[in-house]
Amino acid sequence: MKVIPSERLWFNGELIPWDQAQVHILSHVIHYGSGAFEGIRAYKGEKGPNIVGLKQHVDRLFDTCKIIGMPIPFTPAEIVKAVVETVRDTGHEACYIRPFVFRGYGELGVDPTDAPVEVAVAAFPWGSLMGADALQQGVDVGVSSWRRMAPDTHPAMAKAAGNYLNSQLVVTEAKRHGYAEGVVLDVDGYVCEGSGENIFFVREGALLTPPLGNSILPGITRGYAIQLAKDLGLTVEQMRIPRELLYTSEEVFFTGTAAEITPIRSVDGKLVAEGKAGPITKQLQAAYFDILLGRVPDRHGWLTQV
Ligand SMILES: Cc1ncc(COP(=O)(O)O)c(C=O)c1O
Known part of the structure; x- marks a missing residue:
């Protein structure tokens, strides 16, 4: 950047x-x-x-x-x-x-x-976080050897500068291993988020994402993805996510202001489904950009015109 x-x-x-x-x-x-x-x-x-x-x-x-x-x-x-x-x-x-x-x-x-x-x-000015192809093709990620800070150490819900030493360790390790980004687990081994993105899973057509109590940042885009999923009639469940779901879900994707809605095509070298952006990820991505780029009315009042 x-x-x-x-x-x-x-x-x-x-x-x-x-x-x-x-x-x-x-x-x-x-x-x-x-x-x-x-x-x-x-x-x-x-x-x-x-x-x-x-x-x-x-x-x-x-x-x-x-x-x-x-x-x-x-x-x-x-x-x-x-x-x-x-x-x-x-x-x-x-x-x-x-x-x-x-x-x-x-x-x-x-x-x-x-x-x-x-x-x-x-x-x-700034373009896409993980490169132009990432939004279409998806990214390869790896589980970090670093953990997200425990709830009684740093305030994960705060977007505080000091927290980002943890994120720096995660993203630099991931890149050293040839991945676009790292996925961080909490101290108990449950999935939290990326170094600067929230994470979602699709299982049997429903959306799953870790809850706020799981050492994550309450992402604005996370909230938007939940809203858009509901608009599309999908079920959204906030639950502790075992690491295994990174390998066995139908779809996995990141959300974030910087990452927008970025599909994850592999985790630790294992393909997510067929290793492509999945249909629900693509639907949510389209719905997200439709609003942000003004192709449909801003029905949720997300935009402030300058
Ligand atoms: C650690 C972390 N998680 C998640 C997010 C995504 O949050 P948002 O959608 O508000 O950009 C970010 C980016 O700000 C972040 O730094």
């Missing part, structure tokens, strides 16, 4: 030149991972970019900050406005948006309480 600079970004309340958005090397976040962030996409619409799930992403950012005790010095409405202004200012028809809240410079003990809280929003 190469960062392509825009002219300006939003930093602590105003749009400033991209290169001037700097922090001191002794900022708390750099040493202790004391940050919270969101990853949002805007797709090209007829009348300008459409931001996907803006309110939900901002709500999750506030939830993350509440969980980790990092008060955001702006209201949710101000952050929503900042995201819209930032996207508009870049002039991009479609882009990736990164709101970021972090502990800045001034205090360097582990206790973050007295370190200032700063906020930035940047937007830049």
Whole structure:
């Protein structure tokens, strides 16, 4: 994900030149991972970019900050406005948006309480996460030797910067082994998610996905996939998923803002069914892009037009 600079970004309340958005090397976040962030996409619409799930992403950012005790010095409405202004200012028809809240410079003990809280929003162009073919052909993944953090260690439901050391270990190991992504199990060996995606299974025509209590991020796209599956009349069950279902399901796919809806064609070198994108995955993918790309009305109110 190469960062392509825009002219300006939003930093602590105003749009400033991209290169001037700097922090001191002794900022708390750099040493202790004391940050919270969101990853949002805007797709090209007829009348300008459409931001996907803006309110939900901002709500999750506030939830993350509440969980980790990092008060955001702006209201949710101000952050929503900042995201819209930032996207508009870049002039991009479609882009990736990164709101970021972090502990800045001034205090360097582990206790973050007295370190200032700063906020930035940047937007830049970005294509598909796992390559153009991934959405059609599916990806090869492997089960990680790393586990997702146990419920009483890190807050998995928070999109907190420090959690992503776990994700980095997972994705780099997967790539070293020749896979596009890793699938992480929880401390008891049940399936959680990918390093940056939620995961779904199709069994006897019904959708299965791990529940929130299973050390996963409450993905916005996960919620959308559940909604779209219900729209299609499919049953969706949130349940603990044994590893064996990775090898024996009819279909397996990832969801995420970055990954969108990406089929998984093999796990640990074993093909998922025939090793192709399955029919339900394709149906959900089509329904998802129909809304995001404005081909059908936004019946669930997911889009914010810039
Ligand atoms: C660990 C993890 N799980 C799942 C997701 C998918 O979440 P969303 O659909 O909100 O992008 C992400 C991406 O943000 C993630 O980092």
